[in-house]
Amino acid sequence: MLLPRPRRFDVYIAVGGLLGGLLLVGIGLGTRPADDPITLFDGPWPILVPLAVMACCELLRRAAPRTALLTGSVAICADVVTQGNLATVLMFTDIVYAAVLYGPLASARRIQWITGLLTVAATLVPFAVWRKPEALLIGVVVGVVAYGPAATGWIVRNHRDAAEAARLRAEQTALLAEMDRAQAVTSERSRMARELHDMVANHLSAIAIHSTAALSLDDPKTSRDALTVIRENSVEGLAEMRRLIGILRDSSGDTEPVAAPTLDGLDALVEGARANGLDAHLDADPGTVPTPVELAAYRIVQESLTNALKHAGPGRVTVSLARRDGSLTVTVTSPYGDRDGPRAPGSGAGLVGMRERVALLGGTFEAGPEDSPDGKVWAVRAALPVTDTVEGDPA
Template identity: 35%
Template sequence: MFRQLKTYQIVVDVGGAGLFGLLAFYLELELGRDLPYNAVAAALLAVAMAAALAVRRLSPGLALGLAWCGAILQMVFERQPSPTDVAIFAVLYTTAAYGTRRVFWAGFASVIVGAITIATYLFAPSVHPLGRSGITTAVAILIAALFGLGLAWTTGALVRTGIRARENRRAQVAAEADTVAEQERVRIARDMHDVVAHSLAVVIAQADGARYAAAADPAAATAALGTISSTARAALSDVRLLLTQLRHSQGEGPQPTIADLEELYAQVRAAGVDLRVSVDPTPPGEPPAAVQLAVYRILQEALTNALRHGGPGPVHVWLSWRPDHVTLSVANARAATAPAEHSGRGHGLIGMRERAQLAGGWLDAGVDGETFVVRAAIPVGAAVTA
């Protein structure tokens, strides 16, 4: 029944209503000095209308009821219309602007009933000289009353529409912000998976190699430990960058590009993989950053899968940069005990597909005989700059 208002709004409404009540009492006393029960009628009418003004924003429904009480008192004491009646227009405005659905339509009904009541009351011969006028005057008074009361209610309805539009806009903006935040969390989770999975795969492979080579070839073990150290440091740096992005949303930080692929290939080769890369043709210019990131992350995940789950034999990478798209494929022998990740249903493969789709392309991964193959195509188009 009551709306949430700020303290200053309540103070303004109550203070303004108090001043209005004093002025209304004075005016009613002056205008009805020849009428019976003038002081009592003026006091009751001023109190009712001032109270309606005081609570018009706090409780539009209660204000409408008080305004009707004031109008009924005016008719009971057979008083003429006066400036005090301006409170009715303010109340009708607030019922349309801030009232509940019931109060909104109650205000609309009050416009019609009030206009008819005004016309009927003014044409009572004992109340007003207009009662001796013709029907044309009665209709004119009815239309004028409908126009005046309806204008106040319609203005409030327009304000209500504006308020609803702002609320809907705020809700839409909040929903869009939540969507963007969720997409950013998904992106960071995907990057975290790529960084950690690849780095750990290299570290594990190097650690196993160092353990087996420690006795026969200490130098190989030392080199493996150096690779483990550099890979772990790079992974730690990437993880810190991603965690910084979680804390601060101002910037995404530097992202891998195709210029970093050589370092990626070196890490994989250092893990003992016979990696064979073919790039034909080479990029005709500088591909868009989104395309470079997608290519890097897809290759990173595909090579990580080959390192973790692939069988013996070389790993082949083919890259073909066309003017409007880039195609890539990664093929490796499939281990007999390869898990679901290497059958097309793992989390890493899902992430690769998402990256390709977000870049406007596609990705397919599956078994082809004894080989596991990842194929992808990503559009480049006119975004390539020379």
């Protein structure tokens, strides 16, 4: 199996350690004298073998830390039976440090335990055998060469892992913030789409129907009446658009936000539908309801009247609001069938908007054709809870 390619920095460490060791050999500076009892091979040449092996291990300090540590441990033991080289010892401490820092977590824990036990054994065993205080220095040397680098590597690894965890948490927080922002933007776009549709569609539908009538009928009086209705709806639609722009610009302080419509405005809403040609009638006894429910009910009636203006056949349009079983029930019925006059196009967004408003309040909504004593009708029914209402603006 081919070993991984060493990092450039590791190459620099290996070359530096090797050159430093050769310099120490060249000037004859070893860690022990030639007549030391544990020196089995004296002279400069035996020192070069563990030095060269340790330099090769430095090349693998990050690419293969466990292999480097096992090979380096053999090399440091070989260095002990020579006159020794300080560069070999220093490179071994770096290999221990790198094995803990870059190796697997389980290996890092084992290295700490092993070096700790070796330090304790190197302290107690020589002292127990020789009974001399100087024997304790062996444990100090082993601790400095083995356990010290391992402990340092463990501390640095913990700090590195903590920094990486903090970075990941920051990235996750940023990702969640971006998701929240995107969700808020989507929600705001949906709200503004509903508001724009509800506030302007009624007037534009009336303009489309009456302008078609004015163009198709060769009657001056009918054309004048149609143009009057067109002008009124265009002026009111423009005012509604300005109010919507005012809401959008509210944060910059350019305009004051317009007050949300209330159920007190249903009479005017139905009266406007009559002016546009609907035979609309209102039967409302809602009582006092929360503001979100009030706004949702108003918009449902407004959109239902707009749909009746565009699609309903001739006949009576009934708007009913009543409190039943802890809910405000909104019912709008209109004749189901083809219109005698011109028809305004529809996109289907109105039903989607009404359904979304009701869902935000936890209510129920249904719309479709029904049979009634007066014939087939299109009925819109919504039940809006007036207790435990969702907080906030349902728009």
